[in-house]
Amino acid sequence: MKPTVDRILKTTVKATARAALSGASLGMLLGMTATETARAQSSVQLYGQIDEWVGATKFPGGGRAWNVGGGGMSTSYWGLKGTEDLGNGYKAVFALEDFFRAQNGSYGRFTGDTLFSRNAYVGIQSPYGTVTAGRLTTQLFVSTILFNPFSDSYTFSPMVYHVYLGEGTYPTYATDQGIVGDSGWNNAIQYTTPDFNGFNASAMYGFANQAGSNGQKKYSAQFLYFHGPFAATGVYQYVNFNSTAGDLDSLLAGYKSQSAAQAGLSYDLKFVKFFAQYMYTHNDIITGGFHVNTEQGGVTVPIGTGYAMASYAYSRSNGGMDQTHKSWAVGYDYPLSKRTDVYAAYLDDRYTNMSSGNTFGVGVRAKF
Template sequence: MKSQLQRRNRRWLRELGGFALAGSACALAGTAHAQSSVQLYGIVDMWAGVQKLPSQASAAVAAGNGMSTSFWGLGGKEDLGGGLQTVFAIEGFFRPNNGAVGSFDGDPMFSRNAYVGLQSSTYGALTFGRQSSPLYLQSTLFNPFYASFTFSPTVNHLYGGVGTYPAFKTDQGVFGGTAWANAIQFATPDFNGLTGKAIYAFGNTAGENGSRKWSAQMAYTHGAWSISGVYQYLNFSSTPGDLAHFIAGEKSQSVAEIATWYDFGFVKLYGEYTWTGNDRTADSFHVNSYQAGAAVPVGLGRVLASWGYSRNAGGLDLTRQTATIGYDYPLSKRTDLYANYMYDHLTNTSSGYTTGVGLRTRF
């Protein structure tokens, strides 16, 4: 009985990241016999501990979104016949510590996803609206801390690296955010483990290409092994409105990432390499980012560990190293407890750290 319980929980934990990032997919699946279905789903995540950002003083915190960004969503489908379905999802982030809408101030109500489309097991899916970027989804699925903006080295380096979050100056991150508005995306069906997708986001204003983005991804999964590659390109107008003011004179940014994991059973290993190229009016520079991680079953839970390193030659000429270790323990199929510690250091700053315990539940 105990071994069966351990296998069940380990299997659930391995699938946790995909569930957390693809709640809409679960909703769209519905029941096999239903002609149409609509579901309410989401995640609520709270943690408490101590946080010290590099070059700043430490502070005790009780905050949301420790291992996952809390969100709620409505998703559904309608069977049109012949294997064709209409699908939709509207999903919004929120901060459970204070009840605020969005993952940060200024985030729209349905900031996670807001799309409608058609899907077929034979021809794939075509969706229209605000949608999670392929680079973000790949980066989160191939590191043991998944989509954690609090504890994941990968997510912190890529999506907490430009702008005012966290509150220290760095130009190592990627633009465009985790979800793209005004987007059209095509996703292929699954060809024996091989899948692909392509997305394009419009600027929606004449003469303004600051929001024009495109990305393509291909992934292959076979048994215990998975590998995925993605390319993302953003082009800016002379007066862009998409975060370019944080890197003066930014003309375009290209990002290429390759990621893999292999599950040996007694340990699951993760690896990612990301190349970020910034083309500016006067010059250009690039950033090399690496992530190595592992998840080891211990008892009913898992020990998680991840290390991230980023280096750019040019721009602010920074090196950043981040390392996290933690333990995730399932209380049930939907609820888990976690305890993590993250070390963070940038060139010419005092080191930072984040440590805390949290509770996450899914509905």
């Protein structure tokens, strides 16, 4: 069965039970009341994954590089998260998560990346929903990775290439396609509703944190729905700065803002799982805006104890550099255990008026 983001993010039942038992025992020793004991219950979990691959990369218009790389199927990271029971259905929650590059022992996804760039937040969980604040994974990123066969792979996922390897994020080649900004927002606050029979919604707002720049902002809203074999998502995102207030102009003269809307669907027939995504991106420029249409379709097919993956993505801009972007990928993932898998994959990537790019390799991923 294909690994999911949920499995990585959830606190294990055993760890919570041990923490609860430990809190109760301590409460009895100290003569605490039942209410005080419940409020003392807490848990902290260490978790993460290491993903390394060997192969070759050639970006469109560039040359080929053979390498040992990190994050073939998923970016390597480690994290600490915890909860404390506050009583009456309320809990304090926190998470600190750091990307790292096992191939050279460096922290972060690239030189200059911050230490806890995956997530760094604290919040309150209640019967009425969860509020978190800090550096938060964006809702657009969550929808992007949950509804394509290659999930969060920055090496082999066509949809990740079309959404996140572009303008203002990875300037390896000349393009005005892609989403402005990272997969996480700094100085952000988010509210997420409780789960309603597989449905939940969330809203997020990011501040520029700079005096005199209160009009500089980022915001988004999302819904997720999981019911049996069917799943769906819808998300909208708006930004008028990238990293610091007023910096869009450095990407493109007269750049004012960017908005994007994405929808995704999946359906699991057991012998094949279908994925589909559509995204509309509008770039507001002083001299006139332009938009980009992006579509992705893919499948996963169980073969033996593993599964095969295939995905195709297409993007077309109606202005700016007037580019067409086409990518397809195939791969196979084989689990050696519940926590360790090996994989092989190939990606073909093409832009208008550039030589084609492709990436291929084999790798291993271990979760802890």
